[in-house]
Amino acid sequence: MDEVQFLSMSYEQVVRKYKKTIGSVCVMRLKNWADAEDCFQNTFLKLYKNPPDFSDEEHLKAWLIRVAINECNRYIRKNRFHLSLDDIRDEGIDFPEESCDMSWALMELEPKYREVLYLHYCEVYQINEIAQILNKSPNTIKTLLRRGREKLRKIYGGDGI
Amino acid sequence: MSEFNFDKLSNLEIPEKWVDNTLSASSTSKESAPAFINIRKTMTAFACFLVVCLVGFSLFTLKPDKDILPVDTTPTQSTESSADINPTTEKENETVQKDTQTVTEATEKPNADRAELKKPTENTSTATQPDEIVSETNEPENLPTDATQGSTEPQEPSLPEVIFPDNGFPEDSSDPDYSVGDCLVGISPGYLVGNGNIYCRIYNSNHEYIGDNNIFSDQHLAHFYSGFGSTYYYYYNPIKSGLVLEPDTYTYSFYNEHNVPICRAKIVISYPES
Missing domain, CATH: 1.10.1740.10 (RNA polymerase sigma factor, region 2, helix turn helix motif)
Structure with a gap:
């Protein structure tokens, strides 16, 4: 090995x-x-x-x-x-719901939003890096991030940020 | 993670067995690494190969046949037409001529003068004089074509410029068995068409038609002589068949059943003074 x-x-x-x-x-x-x-x-x-x-x-x-x-x-x-x-x-x-953690809400999103949000917030990848990893354009990644955040807020509800 | 808090997801604990299983699987795949065969690509290539073979085979086998050249078929000539016989007439006559020379000592007069046919009296002075045969080349196309058997109204025969040499000649008048009007006719088997009957038309010196188409065969009036190749010899005497012929020089014209002229003989009829 x-x-x-x-x-x-x-x-x-x-x-x-x-x-x-x-x-x-x-x-x-x-x-x-x-x-x-x-x-x-x-x-x-x-x-x-x-x-x-x-x-x-x-x-x-x-x-x-x-x-x-x-x-x-x-x-x-x-x-x-x-x-x-x-x-x-x-x-x-x-992921039980907790006041601060949004992992459970993230799991409720569609995979395409989930991936982008995870790589951005968990792996701390930049948009260009995420675009290279996912083989997408940076504008697409920006769009997915924006929409993902909106959906995440709706799922989480209130001001969880 | 400033905007969202994904601590639980970030701190997700991956079981250690995942690592162990992965390492174990990797070592196993290394030890017994089978030859990787891209089945999909292989099948695709094989399918393409089959398609190419099928297309090539179909193009090869289904190509239009070569144009079959029309067979140059020459129109077959019917034996009934005189043109079929005519070209060979001279050849047949030559054959008969060679045959008959050994049978009799009859003299030949090739290319006889046409004036002799118009002057029968000069050749028929006495009964003992040998009968003459006018030998001329044959032009059957000029002969009347009366295909009907037993017709009583023949056309005015045009005196042919040629006759068949050596095919018809009387027997020697000195022969005790000779009868006035006798004629021996040699006929090639090629002329014996249909029922094999031979017809005879008799014309006098003025080219007038005298007798009906007498049918003679070896069953009635003729005697069949053989022994000279393929020529068949028939004995014919119209007087014995009942036809009354005045002293004159007559022409016996012989035809087969298809009205193809076979031969012709010039017979001198003269009766001994009793």
Whole structure:
């Protein structure tokens, strides 16, 4: 396992370093722990099998996030007719409502808003970076952010900011 | 996270088993890494290959046939037409001529003068004089064409400029079995068409039609002589068949059933002074 090196890091080191980021992306995308685990594993397997040349760690992180999102989208398309809401509720991510935390409200948004808001507020990515990761234009990212915030406020209600 | 508070999401704890399972799966995939085959691309390429083969095969097999050149069919000539026989008449006559030379010592007069036909009296002085045969080339197209059998109103025959040499000649008058009016006719089997009957029209020296179409065959009046190649010889005597012929030089014109002229003989009828 130590044979593969990614910017002076071993494969295991890369997995442990970015497990929270990639895991959160998968959980946020699928809202299901079991499915998120599969996509999490597939993402790092792709890194292991076909590692591209990374210029820096940010490049590696952005690549992992992009692959994780694609894996989640592929999983959704593949299991579109097999995913039941009951399964999601049973193994879904439960963020109880708290006065300050809006994680549960974020989970109520559509995936496209959720991704952008997560990357912007949780991973602290800039709009241009988010645009590169999601392969969208910066204006699209701005639009998604604005609409996401509006919906989030409606879901959360009141002045939660 | 200034605007929104996503602490719980940011501090989401990823189970450690995820990492362990991922590392385990990665090592397993490395050890027994099967050859990755892009099934979709392979199937697509194979399908394209099949399509190309089918298109090429259909183009090759379904190309229009080459134009079949019309067969140059020459119109078949009916044996009933005189034109079929006419070109070979001279050839047949030559064959008969060669055959008959061995049978008799009859003299030939090729390209006889037409004036001799108009002067029968000069050649019929006595009964013992040998009968003459006018030998001329054949032009059957000038002969009257009366295809009906037994017609009683033949057309005015045009005296042909040619006759068939050696096909009809009387037997030697010195022969004790000779009878006035006898004629031996040699006929090539090519002329024996239809029922095989041979017709004879008799004209006098003035080119007047004398007798009906007498049908003679070996069953009635003729004697069949053989032994000379493919030529069939018929013995014919109109007087014995009941036709009254005055002393004169007559022309026996022989035709087959399709009214194709076969041969002609010039017979001198003279009766011995009793």
